[in-house]
Amino acid sequence: MKEKYFLQVKANGLGIKVYLNGVPLVEEPEGFGIQETIPVNYWLMHKENSLHVQLTHPEVVSEENQTEEAQVILFVHDQSSDSPKIAKEIAIFEWPLTDVKQTFPYNWSIKIDKIIPLTLGSLLWYKTSAIQTVDESAKLSIYNLIRHVPDLIRNRNFDEAFKFLRLKYQDEAILESKPLNQIESAVKELWQFMTSIQGLKLHSVSIDDLDFSIVGRQHIVQVSRKDGAPAILFEDTDEEVFYGIPLFFANINKQWIVIR
Structure with missing residues (x-):
């Protein structure tokens, strides 16, 4: 095990x-x-x-x-x-x-110093490119992903939404020794539940509302709202229901992906 x-x-x-x-x-x-x-x-x-x-x-x-x-x-x-x-x-x-x-x-x-006996198939540390800066073009590419995914979730297009986040959960399956389809089912069930809550609203976000920080030994861009909240944020203030998706991006083969 x-x-x-x-x-x-x-x-x-x-x-x-x-x-x-x-x-x-x-x-x-x-x-x-x-x-x-x-x-x-x-x-x-x-x-x-x-x-x-x-x-x-x-x-x-x-x-x-x-x-x-x-x-x-x-x-x-x-x-x-x-x-x-x-x-x-x-x-x-x-x-x-x-x-x-x-x-x-x-x-x-x-x-x-301890060797961690994890599977070396993880994308994060072994397939991603080092990031020196996050220029305006990179910010726009990342922002377009951030803007698109919550719309898919809100409209209950869960299959398409999961495609955008697939590599994130694929890495989780590798590192946690779980079947990817089991993780996918659990994620979609959560989205189904969240979108069934009356009054739950997506907080819109502009590119100027976001912070883009290079972390993780310069292999990750952490994206969050400037107030510290997750970039993708659903909330029902009346019922005090809060659902946020923290997002970390990486660059693989010159493409920005959600890695965590």
């Missing part, structure tokens, strides 16, 4: 950003507190992985968050458990540190 890897992040009284291989996976800059465990097979390389943690001191410290503490653990999952459970720690960061002056922002990084 293929190993599963998770990233566990806990923080209180501090702003925290956690990057795996240059990709920002956890961000909580306000210091309100966070406790999150996320699967990361999706983002790992076969070898030479890196983990980076940045701590900041929040501008306003609430009475509930007087204690400043943080812990980040990259671990192998104990597969005897249905929920994420540590079988073996790969990397760990804890704050406060007794031998370090507590100045902010504080940055901590580690190179991970």
Whole structure:
């Protein structure tokens, strides 16, 4: 059975950003507190992985968050458990540190020597081109994809929408050892449910509303709204239903694709 890897992040009284291989996976800059465990097979390389943690001191410290503490653990999952459970720690960061002056922002990084026995067929690190800049032509190509996919979902043209995201889910199938058709069925069922909710609206977005950031060792363009929300966003404010699709793009054979 293929190993599963998770990233566990806990923080209180501090702003925290956690990057795996240059990709920002956890961000909580306000210091309100966070406790999150996320699967990361999706983002790992076969070898030479890196983990980076940045701590900041929040501008306003609430009475509930007087204690400043943080812990980040990259671990192998104990597969005897249905929920994420540590079988073996790969990397760990804890704050406060007794031998370090507590100045902010504080940055901590580690190179991970462990060979990750994942399938090497993943497109992300092995088929994508390095990205130096995101010029206006690239932004327009990416934006056209972002604009097209939610319209297909809203109009319940799920087959066409999945085609645009197919490589993203194909990589997930490789790295999670799941049949692609099983993932496709689950995704389409979610879309079917979301589009059946009365009052759920697609938030329109212009190209000027978007941030295009090169991340992931210069192999990925992360696209989000300038307020931090996902580029594709459905919301029903009355029912407090929120559904966003985070998007990461890569360039393969001079074509922009959704890779994550």
